[in-house]
Amino acid sequence: MILTLEQSIKHFASATPDKIAVVCGSDSITYAQLWDSIVQRSAELVEQGIKPSRPYVYRATQNIDFVVTYCAVHNIGAIAVPLEAQAPEESLQTIRAEVDGCSFASDIVDILYTTGTTGKSKGVMLSERALVACTENFIVDLGFDSDLMFIVSGPLNHIASLFKILPTLSCGGTLCILNGLKDINAFFEVFELPYKKFATFLVPASISLIMQLSYDKLCSLADKIDFIETGAAPITRHDMERLSKALPHSRLYNTFGGTEIGAVCTYNFNDGRYMEGCIGCPMKNSNVEVTAEGNIVVSGLTIMNGYVADEESTNRVLRSGKIYGSDLGYIDEEGMIHLKGRQGDVINVGGFKIDPSEVESAASSCEMVSDSVCVAAEHPIIGTVLKLLVVLTQGAEFDKRALAQHIKSKVEPYKVPTYYEVVDSIKRTYNGKIDRKFYKK
Amino acid sequence: MRDRIYELLSDALPAVDFDSDFLFSELDSLGITIILMVLSKEYDIELGAKDVTPKNFKSIDSLVQMIEAKLNAKL
Numbered sequence: 001m002i003l004t005l006e007q008s009i010k011h012f013a014s015a016t017p018d019k020i021a022v023v024c025g026s027d028s029i030t031y032a033q034l035w036d037s038i039v040q041r042s043a044e045l046v047e048q049g050i051k052p053s054r055p056y057v058y059r060a061t062q063n064i065d066f067v068v069t070y071c072a073v074h075n076i077g078a079i080a081v082p083l084e085a086q087a088p089e090e091s092l093q094t095i096r097a098e099v100d101g102c103s104f105a106s107d108i109v110d111i112l113y114t115t116g117t118t119g120k121s122k123g124v125m126l127s128e129r130a131l132v133a134c135t136e137n138f139i140v141d142l143g144f145d146s147d148l149m150f151i152v153s154g155p156l157n158h159i160a161s162l163f164k165i166l167p168t169l170s171c172g173g174t175l176c177i178l179n180g181l182k183d184i185n186a187f188f189e190v191f192e193l194p195y196k197k198f199a200t201f202l203v204p205a206s207i208s209l210i211m212q213l214s215y216d217k218l219c220s221l222a223d224k225i226d227f228i229e230t231g232a233a234p235i236t237r238h239d240m241e242r243l244s245k246a247l248p249h250s251r252l253y254n255t256f257g258g259t260e261i262g263a264v265c266t267y268n269f270n271d272g273r274y275m276e277g278c279i280g281c282p283m284k285n286s287n288v289e290v291t292a293e294g295n296i297v298v299s300g301l302t303i304m305n306g307y308v309a310d311e312e313s314t315n316r317v318l319r320s321g322k323i324y325g326s327d328l329g330y331i332d333e334e335g336m337i338h339l340k341g342r343q344g345d346v347i348n349v350g351g352f353k354i355d356p357s358e359v360e361s362a363a364s365s366c367e368m369v370s371d372s373v374c375v376a377a378e379h380p381i382i383g384t385v386l387k388l389l390v391v392l393t394q395g396a397e398f399d400k401r402a403l404a405q406h407i408k409s410k411v412e413p414y415k416v417p418t419y420y421e422v423v424d425s426i427k428r429t430y431n432g433k434i435d436r437k438f439y440k441k
Numbered sequence: 442m443r444d445r446i447y448e449l450l451s452d453a454l455p456a457v458d459f460d461s462d463f464l465f466s467e468l469d470s471l472g473i474t475i476i477l478m479v480l481s482k483e484y485d486i487e488l489g490a491k492d493v494t495p496k497n498f499k500s501i502d503s504l505v506q507m508i509e510a511k512l513n514a515k516l
Contacts, residue, residue, distance in 0.1 A: 181470040184490045209474050214490040350471070381478070382471050406457035413469065416456040 002136045004128060006075050008170040009035050016146075016172055023149075023193070024063045024177040025186075031172070034068065041072035052077030053106050055099040057092065059085050060157035062179040067165060070156075074109050081111045081123070082157040091412075099123060102309050114259040114353065121333060121358070124259045125309030131166060133301030134262040136281035140169035141266050142199075142227060142253060146172035149195040153178040153187065154203065159259045160232050160351060164201055182205050188217055197226035203351040204235035205382045211242055212381055219246045227251035229266070232351025234339070240274040244404045254279055256339065261323050262302025265337055266289060273298065277329075277339045280323055288337055295329045296337070345436050347376045349384055352414045356386075356436075359417060362410035363388060366403055370398040372427045377419050387419035389439075391426055398422050403427050450501070453479050465498040473498065476487050480504070486511040503506070 003011065012019065013035035021034045029037065045307055050056050056073045058307045060066055060082035073080040083092060083101055095113060109126040114124055138144055144167040152175065154161035168175045176190050181202075187210075191198055198221075202210070207230055210218055225247050235254055252270040256279035257263040265288060267280030286300035299322040306314035315325055326343040346353045356374035363372045370393040377387035388407075392398055402422050408416045426434045451459055453475050457467055468476070473493055482486045486508070497507045 076460060182465070182468055182473045182493070183495065184470075184473075184493050189492075206470065212474075213477070213493070217490065381474055400450055401455040405458075410458045415455070418454075418471070418475075420455065433503075 002139070003076070003131050004132060004168065005135070005166050006038065006071050007169055008172075009038065009071060012169075012172045017376075019172065020174050021169060022064050022067055022175045022177065023190075027064055029064050034071075035047070037068045038071045038075055041068050042075045043075055045072055045078065050076060050078045053079065053108065055079045055081045055094045055102075055104070055111060057083065057099060059083055059087060059092070060155060060162075061085055062156060062177055064177070066156050067169075067175070067177075070162075070165070075108075078103060079111055080160065081113070083113060084155060084157050086413055088410065088412070088436040090410075093122070097347065098309055104224070105305065108305060112157065112162070112259050115157075121355075121370070122310060122313060125305040125308060126259075126262075127305055129374065130262055130302050130304065131163075131185050133285035134163050135166040135170050137164070137263045137285050137302060139171060141283040142167070142229060142255075144168060144171045144199075145194040148173040148226060149176055149190070149193065149198050150174070151176045151178060151187070151190055151200040153181050153197065153206070154201065159257070159262075160201055160203070161245065163263065181209065184210065184213060186187045188214065188221075191221050191224050195229060198224050198229045199229070200225075202232070203228045203232050204230055204239060205233065205350040207235065207243060208239055208381055208383065211246070215236040215242075215246060222247050222249060225250045227253060227359060229253040229255050230254040231257060233348050234277065235269075237274050237276040240269045240276070244272075245272065256280075256327075256337070258325065260304045260317065260325065262286070262304075264298050264302065266299075275336075275338070279329075279337050279338070279339055282337055288331075289327055290337070291324075292329045292332055294330065294340065295324060295343070296329045298323045298325065302402050329367055347374070347384065347415060349386060350382065354386065354415050358411060359386060359388065359407065360434075362415075363390070363403065363409045365410065366406040368393055368399065368403060370394070370396075370401065373426045373434050373436075373439055374417060379418065382418075385419065386417035388417040389421050389423045389426065391424065392422060442508065443501065445483075446505055446508065449479050449483060450476060450504075455464055459501050462500050464500050464504075465495045475484065476504070480508060484508055484512060505509065 011032040017032035020028050021031045022218045031368040037095040056078050108125045109128045110126040111123045152161045152164050161223040232302040251268050253266045255266040265279040289297045328340045360372050363369050373389045376384050379385045427438045429435045477488045
């Protein structure tokens, strides 16, 4: 039986008290110390007035303290609502007001804010059942165990990183937290730590970046890397093949999942076939079917309970215990699922799903902008990035830097476009909406 | 050289404050990669992971120093 994260940490605090549970830079904490810290933080939260089934909104700092708080919130029966570390104060206040005005079912333990399947930022309510089922999916299908050091470098409010805390610590393994991959040497230094095997989650853009900058170094780690998991965005066949050559004995997974559905399918592409778009078969606690229209439908224990304060969106996506998302695909004769793209306007940048209208809205409040459209553009290494096409206000001078800084003050950093272009007009449909199909061509 | 690097990088990464003395903390991995690409192309030098250190990416001046050292090594 799979325990909850907090039950597991308590168990290992007694079974292997001196084993390192989490490492972050020069800081580390053993299982016994982690459990003590969780108990202490739990008491502090109770003292602050945080009650069971009530939300606790906080910024997801990239350190051990985040893990302590996350577990302590669960430990007192409250709901963890971790937000992007650099979320503007305005977003924090808006979300706090939204969740404070709602009541929640007693089994809800996490609310993760995402653009996800629908575009607009929504709070996805996840139950303890979903977290435990995801934990089991990872342990069974990816192969987590107590000898493993798992490296998380992505933001801990994002499910792809946050939910790696669960299987790692539920198996008695060691979690290593990095603050992004910009200090790539810090990433490689982790492999010098005295652990038998290592694993990590990297979005395709990060894999591409590491292979571009340090391919030889990556090859030298072939015997240490147990597995690498990617996902959140498509990985190219070229990168799959190159990574497989660098790490011929490692398991290399392309996982399909999302905040609304949890971790659902995975495909070990180190199989000589390197099938682009393939996400393998459903994991232990998940089911996948494809509708006649080609939409991927997910059911099983890992799915969300619904969106916060948005019954309409919940009913649109979640029907009869199944999540109808925007991903399109098909199932082949081997039972493997293949993705064919996505419906809707959401742009996927390095795993972050961005609603272009949010970027346009931020740009429109800048004086120099009369009209704008945010589109997907290709970067030679990073893959998909945002580009803003701008129509200038009459008489205004284009100042790219001022515009980028303005947008940055309104939205999270990953939503700031990389490229900008001044255009004469924005193409709109007959009813005045941006003609997004035109810009997708 | 400083003005040219400032101009190039500000154009490539308009949301980043290149006047900062804490440049490394302002950047993400995408920003670091773009800086490496822009500078290696402009000065025809090889820049890799070993060059990505907090010291080299502390400010625009430390980036200039890194480029100068690379160019001197080429001579």
